[in-house]
Amino acid sequence: MAARDVLRDVRPGDRWLAVVAHPDDESFGCGSTLARAAQLGAAVTVVCATRGEAGEPAEGCPDGDLGAVREDELRRAAARLGVDVELLDLRDSGFAGDLPPGALCGVPVADLAAQIAATAARLAADVVVVLDGSDGHRDHLHVRAAAHAALPDLDGVALYEHCLPNRLMRRWLAEMRELRPGTAYLALDPAALGRRDAEVTDVLDVASVLDRREAAIAEHRSQTSPFDGLSAGLRRAFLTEDHLVRVRAARDSG
Numbered sequence: 001m002a003a004r005d006v007l008r009d010v011r012p013g014d015r016w017l018a019v020v021a022h023p024d025d026e027s028f029g030c031g032s033t034l035a036r037a038a039q040l041g042a043a044v045t046v047v048c049a050t051r052g053e054a055g056e057p058a059e060g061c062p063d064g065d066l067g068a069v070r071e072d073e074l075r076r077a078a079a080r081l082g083v084d085v086e087l088l089d090l091r092d093s094g095f096a097g098d099l100p101p102g103a104l105c106g107v108p109v110a111d112l113a114a115q116i117a118a119t120a121a122r123l124a125a126d127v128v129v130v131l132d133g134s135d136g137h138r139d140h141l142h143v144r145a146a147a148h149a150a151l152p153d154l155d156g157v158a159l160y161e162h163c164l165p166n167r168l169m170r171r172w173l174a175e176m177r178e179l180r181p182g183t184a185y186l187a188l189d190p191a192a193l194g195r196r197d198a199e200v201t202d203v204l205d206v207a208s209v210l211d212r213r214e215a216a217i218a219e220h221r222s223q224t225s226p227f228d229g230l231s232a233g234l235r236r237a238f239l240t241e242d243h244l245v246r247v248r249a250a251r252d253s254g
């Protein structure tokens with residue numbers, strides 16, 4: 001018997017686990033995929049490794065404990081998406097530089113993989129979703145590596161990477177260069193942005209959860225949305241279709 005396609009054929013009672021590094025990864029990244037699964041009846045849990053303390057506060061963000069602010073934003077955004085939240089209580093590694101004590105990137109991949117596998121087993125997950133990390137943030141890449149390392153212990157569980165396809169990222173770069181000429185955007189290589197289109201295995205129509213996604217994005221007030229300033233057409237292209245790479249299909253669940 002062929003395995004059910006758990007990504008496309010979501011059924012009530014399915015259990016999804018998304019593992020992300022920072023508050024906003026779930027909303028700026030894979031939010032529509034998660035909201036759609038929840039809309040179709042899946043129980044979705046976002047495990048967020050850190051509170052995003054090293055994030056860049058948006059203009060007008062009040063001073064204070066950024067981690068507490070961002071945890072609150074995460075919980076509000078999760079409610080908008082219709083998903084549950086758990087935190088691993090690690091520290092945001094930041095994009096570069098020395099690692100703070102307790103940083104996500106300081107946890108060996110094998111240890112983080114064991115935590116992912118244990119969480120997936122506790123939640124009886126059918127599907128695990130991570131970001132593909134092609135933006136280069138070391139925390140995103142670390143979570144992705146750990147999810148791959150967990151595969152042998154994720155018996156029968158499907159693993160997908162959420163990504164942004166190169167064809168959309170080229171349009172994004174063109175608009176950014178127009179919007180902010182003379183900035184670092186000029187130095188970016190269009191061919192290296194996002195995920196190669198040929199590697200995308202699944203394109204999901206997520207237009208039915210656009211309102212939920214927009215509401216979740218808006219909860220992350222302390223952060224600058226990556227979709228701010230884009231043309232209406234490109235914003236819609238980013239937010240109404242999600243792109244995934246199937247690392248491993250579900251073995252079978254009937």
Ligand SMILES: [Zn+2]
Pocket residue numbers: 021022024025137140
């Ligand atoms: Zn992140």
